[in-house]
Amino acid sequence: MERPGAALERLLSRRRFVETATKGSVIVALGGGLYAFADELTSTANAETRNDGRPRVPPGQRVIRALKPMGGEASDPNPSRLRLRVHGAVEAPFELSFAELLALPQVERRLDVHCVTGWTVLGARFDGVLLKTLAERAKPKPSARFVVFEAAHGYTSNVPLREALKDNVLLAHRLEGAALPRAHGGPLRAVLPDLYFWKSAKWLTGIRFVTRDEPGYWETRGYHNHADPWREERYG
Secondary structure, eight states: OOOTTHHHHHHHHHHHHHHHHTSOOSEEEETTEEEEOOHHHHHHHHTOBOTTSSBSSOTTOEEESSOOOOOOOOOOOOGGGOEEEEEESBSSOEEEEHHHHHTSOOEEEEEEEEOTTSEEEEEEEEEEEEHHHHHHHHOBOTTOOEEEEEEGGGOEEEEEHHHHTSTTOEEEEEETTEEOOGGGTTTOEEEOTTSOGGGSOSSEEEEEEESSOOOOTTGGGTBOSSOOGGGTOOBO
């Protein structure tokens, strides 16, 4: 049994780390290792803007060269045992095997990823299936307002339906042209590039459409319910 106060201590420790990581340090500890920020990439990207007019790099972020695994409890790594449930407030719930997922229309996206700990990766290549492709098959009911990403060991993250159906939100099974590594959520993870990366649940097991918001794992532990990097929505 976990001792009293341990969960709070973990949360406070993570918060202190986030605050330190976003103060402009050139080298920070991430996942047990030291990683140098690519200052020249940050400087160049800071001069770029997105199609919506916002800066490409959100405030408080520094660019690094490669995606970093950020922990969590992995699922079964064997894709043949994956069963993805699409359910909840929908007219036509269904399940998919990994092979059936691969038979759906596939897309490639180069996406910018923003971690709440302060690092950003620009143009990471993900391959997978748009979430809206699954939504078109499931037919969300008019009352559906949110999507809950369900993952291994009970992890969840919550996203407004209108954001989950964007053309840059996908269920990814490949990263940089290779099978998605287990440490990065393989065999299947969500990718929502317009929100802090904890919303992009790894080791997916389900997509659940809901009528009411259901804050997920980190949201119930003090993190912001929406998680917009450009508004620095780190904490609730």
